Amino acid sequence: MLSIRDLHVAYGGTRAVDGLDLDVAAGQTVLLIGANGAGKSSLINAVIGLVSSARGQITFEGRNISGLSSDARARLGIGYSPEGRRVFPSMSVKDNVLSGAATKSQREQSERWDQLVASFPFLAERQAQPAGQLSGGQQQLVAIARAMSGTPRLLLLDEPFLGLAPVWIQQISTAVRQMQEQGIAILMTEQMARPALKIAHYGHVMRSGQIRRSGTTDEIKGAALAEEYL
Ligand code: ATP
Numbered sequence: 477m478l479s480i481r482d483l484h485v486a487y488g489g490t491r492a493v494d495g496l497d498l499d500v501a502a503g504q505t506v507l508l509i510g511a512n513g514a515g516k517s518s519l520i521n522a523v524i525g526l527v528s529s530a531r532g533q534i535t536f537e538g539r540n541i542s543g544l545s546s547d548a549r550a551r552l553g554i555g556y557s558p559e560g561r562r563v564f565p566s567m568s569v570k571d572n573v574l575s576g577a578a579t580k581s582q583r584e585q586s587e588r589w590d591q592l593v594a595s596f597p598f599l600a601e602r603q604a605q606p607a608g609q610l611s612g613g614q615q616q617l618v619a620i621a622r623a624m625s626g627t628p629r630l631l632l633l634d635e636p637f638l639g640l641a642p643v644w645i646q647q648i649s650t651a652v653r654q655m656q657e658q659g660i661a662i663l664m665t666e667q668m669a670r671p672a673l674k675i676a677h678y679g680h681v682m683r684s685g686q687i688r689r690s691g692t693t694d695e696i697k698g699a700a701l702a703e704e705y706l
Pocket of ligand 1: 487490491492511513514515517518519559667
């Protein structure tokens, strides 16, 4: 579904991503593990079209998307939940979530809201509240629900577990499993790999903009441990 070949991202003299190849199949969850500054966010941002300096080939469902705007990529079915729970703080929870479905009709938005509420009941309880008033875990779920509201076929989750209490890690893991059952492809990044290794199918250990180890989550557990990402 997603195929990346020889990707380079540089900021001035800094090589953030340095000749990287990566694939994600439909229904597959691929985890990218790496320390601060390894290049994980730069890779995600290149896939969604947020870095102008990206070079290389990015193919989504057989189509080269490298030259497309991030809006066009979103319309093709690529959803994104950014690092750091970036919700719109003064906007209501419901408006935050549905901002990810802005191009859809009222009827589709209302259907999508009902589906998301069935997965995350707290969205209904808090729907009118400004998102900035929620706890960190709730804000992260709002960000993920926003990415899901556009009915993506590929979802990019940048450090979804960062700084969260176990109860929220559990809820997000459940949401990821539901998306896997729906055949959604997921590319997620994490520094703390332990909970992410439980839900991913395949993983890569990234350092200095390059993939150093790849394998099934069982295969890379040892490498992740050795590099202190657990
Ligand atoms: P983190 O977990 O901290 O987000 P990361 O693995 O996602 O780390 P990136 O954020 O992609 O890593 O950063 C990779 C390298 O690129 C780092 O050396 C970082 O300092 C640099 N970098 C990232 N964004 C920029 C930018 N906008 N301008 C200049 N340098 C940048």
